[in-house]
Amino acid sequence: MAKAVTDQARISSSLLPRRFRVQQAWPESATITSLALSPLEGPVPSFRAGQFNMLYAFGVGEAAISICGDPDSGDLLHTIQNVGPVSGALCDLMAGDVVGVRGPFGSGWPLADQSGRDLLFVAGGLGLAPLRPAILQALAMRDTFRSVTLLVGARSPTDLLYPAQLADWAAGDGLELAITVDRGPPGWTGMVGVVTNQLARALQGRDPASVSACVCGPEIMMRHTCLTLCDAGVPAAAQWISLERNMKCAIGTCGHCQFGADFVCRDGPVFRWDKVAARLRIAEI
Amino acid sequence: MWPRLGEGGRRRERDGSLSPLEDVMADGYILRDPRALVGALLEAGWRVIAPLERDGSLTPEVVSAPDELPCGLVDMQAPGAYRLQQQDSGRWFDAVVGAQGWKRWLHPAERRLWTARRDADGFSIAPAAEVWPPTVFFGVRPCDLAAIARQAEVFRQAGDPAYGERLAATRIVAVNCTRVAETCFCASMGTGPGVSAVVDVALTELEQGLLVDCGTANGAALLRGMDLATAAPADIAAARAAVEAAARDQIRAMPPDIADRLQRASESPRWQEIAARCLHCANCTLVCPTCFCTDVTDRSDLAGDHAERWQRWDSCFSPEFSYLHGGAVRRSVAARYRQWITHKLSTWHDQFGTSGCTGCGRCITWCPVGIDLVAEARAFAEEEA
Ligand SMILES: Cc1cc2nc3c(=O)[nH]c(=O)nc-3n(C[C@H](O)[C@H](O)[C@H](O)COP(=O)(O)OP(=O)(O)OC[C@H]3O[C@@H](n4cnc5c(N)ncnc54)[C@H](O)[C@@H]3O)c2cc1C
Ligand code: SF4
Ligand code: SF4
Ligand code: FES
Numbered sequence: 001m002a003k004a005v006t007d008q009a010r011i012s013s014s015l016l017p018r019r020f021r022v023q024q025a026w027p028e029s030a031t032i033t034s035l036a037l038s039p040l041e042g043p044v045p046s047f048r049a050g051q052f053n054m055l056y057a058f059g060v061g062e063a064a065i066s067i068c069g070d071p072d073s074g075d076l077l078h079t080i081q082n083v084g085p086v087s088g089a090l091c092d093l094m095a096g097d098v099v100g101v102r103g104p105f106g107s108g109w110p111l112a113d114q115s116g117r118d119l120l121f122v123a124g125g126l127g128l129a130p131l132r133p134a135i136l137q138a139l140a141m142r143d144t145f146r147s148v149t150l151l152v153g154a155r156s157p158t159d160l161l162y163p164a165q166l167a168d169w170a171a172g173d174g175l176e177l178a179i180t181v182d183r184g185p186p187g188w189t190g191m192v193g194v195v196t197n198q199l200a201r202a203l204q205g206r207d208p209a210s211v212s213a214c215v216c217g218p219e220i221m222m223r224h225t226c227l228t229l230c231d232a233g234v235p236a237a238a239q240w241i242s243l244e245r246n247m248k249c250a251i252g253t254c255g256h257c258q259f260g261a262d263f264v265c266r267d268g269p270v271f272r273w274d275k276v277a278a279r280l281r282i283a284e285i
Numbered sequence: 286m287w288p289r290l291g292e293g294g295r296r297r298e299r300d301g302s303l304s305p306l307e308d309v310m311a312d313g314y315i316l317r318d319p320r321a322l323v324g325a326l327l328e329a330g331w332r333v334i335a336p337l338e339r340d341g342s343l344t345p346e347v348v349s350a351p352d353e354l355p356c357g358l359v360d361m362q363a364p365g366a367y368r369l370q371q372q373d374s375g376r377w378f379d380a381v382v383g384a385q386g387w388k389r390w391l392h393p394a395e396r397r398l399w400t401a402r403r404d405a406d407g408f409s410i411a412p413a414a415e416v417w418p419p420t421v422f423f424g425v426r427p428c429d430l431a432a433i434a435r436q437a438e439v440f441r442q443a444g445d446p447a448y449g450e451r452l453a454a455t456r457i458v459a460v461n462c463t464r465v466a467e468t469c470f471c472a473s474m475g476t477g478p479g480v481s482a483v484v485d486v487a488l489t490e491l492e493q494g495l496l497v498d499c500g501t502a503n504g505a506a507l508l509r510g511m512d513l514a515t516a517a518p519a520d521i522a523a524a525r526a527a528v529e530a531a532a533r534d535q536i537r538a539m540p541p542d543i544a545d546r547l548q549r550a551s552e553s554p555r556w557q558e559i560a561a562r563c564l565h566c567a568n569c570t571l572v573c574p575t576c577f578c579t580d581v582t583d584r585s586d587l588a589g590d591h592a593e594r595w596q597r598w599d600s601c602f603s604p605e606f607s608y609l610h611g612g613a614v615r616r617s618v619a620a621r622y623r624q625w626i627t628h629k630l631s632t633w634h635d636q637f638g639t640s641g642c643t644g645c646g647r648c649i650t651w652c653p654v655g656i657d658l659v660a661e662a663r664a665f666a667e668e669e670a
Contacts, residue, residue: 005329005330005419006419007419008416008418008419009416009417009419009450009451009453009454010414010416010450011416011417011450011451012412012450013412013413013415013447014398014447014596015399015581015594016398016399016410016412019406019407019408019409040406040407059401059585059592061582062594083610084610097407100410244609245607245609245614246606246608246609246614248579248581249443251444251445252443253445253577253579254578254581254599255577255578256580258601258628260632261631261632266443282552283620284617285551285614285620
């Protein structure tokens with residue numbers, strides 16, 4: 001007789017979210033909403049600038065959304081653009097509603113390693129959201145860096161994300177702010193043109209070898225920005241971008257976010273430019 | 286490759302001595318009829334899962350009676366072709382792997398992750414309750430043992446415990462291959478045709494019965510009380526020779542440097558050429574025992590009070606797989622085929638330290654247009670050489 005059998009095994013659930021309450025919800029524009037979240041139970045998870053959460057809208061689904069609050073004060077803020085069913089349902093949330101949260105996931109902007117350098121943030125469109133935590137941290141330890149510059153690109157002045165925040169930064173003396181729009185309406189006196197055309201100005205008076213750049217926006221914009229920065233003498237190993245890929249799990253099991261040998265959810269979303277530049281040249285990788 | 290054959294399942298240590306493994310049988314034994322072991326396991330209350338004949342292929346299914354074990358089956362496999370033939374050889378394990386491997390049990394094709402219900406708080410979430418009965422996988426081939434280990438590593442690294450929990454509650458009776466299909470290339474992948482990992486029990490089919498090797502105390506417990514004859518040294522030698530012959534019989538071999546070569550082949554025109562033949566049906570990814578990709582979908586009732594999240598096998602061949610707002614990243618079939626083969630044979634090494642391919646040959650057999658993974662890999666290797 002074979003030995004009597006073992007016990008039944010209980011198999012754990014996977015990908016279980018925690019419940020968070022929407023403390024506040026406010027529109028940033030007609031299609032963009034920001035949410036401030038706090039956990040129903042348990043502590044606020046600590047996060048690093050550049051990381052993201054998976055947000056679950058009841059019955060609709062989950063989406064990867066960057067954390068755009070200040071990591072040092074633990075503000076769990078998210079800014080979401082309505083582009084489809086899940087992001088739409090998240091944008092419809094109101095104060096008091098409950099949302100499922102998994103995270104934080106992924107790599108962050110490497111601010112801690114940039115002391116003594118000239119920090120350059122380049123944001124295109126919604127790309128300002130994932131950069132915001134890093135900018136806030138940079139300003140909180142402003143003395144660590146030789147300079148902090150933020151170059152923001154948007155389609156038009158009304159498409160600018162966080163206008164009040166930008167005005168604050170412009171009024172303060174922590175960073176140098178430059179804003180450029182693709183199309184300037186009548187009366188617009190600021191810069192016009194894509195961000196890559198404004199990089200030379202943003203680099204003026206800096207030794208390119210001492211510049212560290214964090215770039216976030218549409219993939220094509222990040223690519224051209226980094227190529228232009230390289231041409232200007234900024235080291236490829238001192239530039240970072242944040243990639244977006246389809247994500248279903250954020251833990252490295254669904255396979256959707258693969259980018260060559262990297263899982264964007266686990267090894268990214270923030271990548272050093274020199275590690276991904278060659279891959280980004282390959283179409284449809 | 287399989288130091289354990291005839292050594293009572295104990296590991297050969299570096300200094301040549303055998304590892305002490307209490308409770309393990311001292312030497313090889315002969316089991317006359319595998320049904321006797323399956324019967325004893327069933328009687329003891331194990332859920333026994335073994336390859337059974339289903340829809341013209343062999344599929345790991347729950348065994349309800351020992352007589353369900355198929356005898357005398359031989360498989361004819363070729364690119365795009367599979368046929369099971371009944372012979373009166375009286376042999377139990379001549380037919381090798383069928384379309385489906387053990388992944389359908391350890392990494393189910395469909396799984397409810399959790400359920401959520403609206404309540405006064407907003408909603409609450411309940412984990413899905415899943416129980417795994419005490420299980421024996423009976424008849425696992427060496428390539429599939431490797432596949433199980435490789436999938437287990439994916440989920441271990443991700444911190445998703447379910448796969449490992451199912452596996453930990455499973456005993457394994459492996460079978461060394463003494464006959465191979467035309468599509469097998471495990472010898473070149475280092476995964477077979479003999480078992481090289483420590484496994485609870487390994488069987489090798491001989492004229493006079495099955496040579497039984499026991500590698501763990503759990504395996505010894507499975508065998509306790511069985512009517513086993515002691516194997517003669519000649520039996521052990523015969524088993525070794527039969528497995529060595531099976532390695533020599535393999536007509537396909539993966540180029541050893543394929544991982545490096547594919548890294549440099551991303552822009553080869555050959556991808557277009559393969560894409561012209563590939564139907565992007567995703568069969569290859571479904572039958573592949575290491576493919577792990579999943580999709581997650583939501584269901585809710587009409588009233589909207591009850592919601593469920595489900596995980597399902599997905600395939601990098603589907604255009605939606607890489608969808609980002611505005612369109613898929615891998616729009617062309619060429620890009621999707623490149624993703625599949627490059628991941629299997631190259632980037633898996635970077636991610637998990639092994640190849641993602643075990644050499645089981647399933648993707649070759651079950652491709653409706655007979656695209657041959659090994660031939661395609663060779664073409665890349667030769668193109669560059
Ligand atoms: C690391 C990361 C951070 C992100 N941060 C933000 C953020 O801060 N704010 C924000 O508004 N959006 C962000 N996104 C994009 C956001 O995840 C998608 O817009 C969202 O998943 C779209 O889902 P949908 O159902 O609304 O739209 P649909 O377009 O209908 O999407 C269908 C499916 O495609 C996938 N998908 C579509 N677009 C994207 C995308 N851009 N990235 C990943 N998967 C996608 C999703 O799996 C989605 O379920 C981020 C994406 C990633 C990968
Ligand atoms: S790629 Fe093909 S031969 Fe390799 S493990 Fe998968 S199905 Fe088997
Ligand atoms: S290689 Fe064959 S099995 Fe795989 S998707 Fe293409 S046609 Fe289908
Ligand atoms: S999102 Fe699933 S593997 Fe990265």
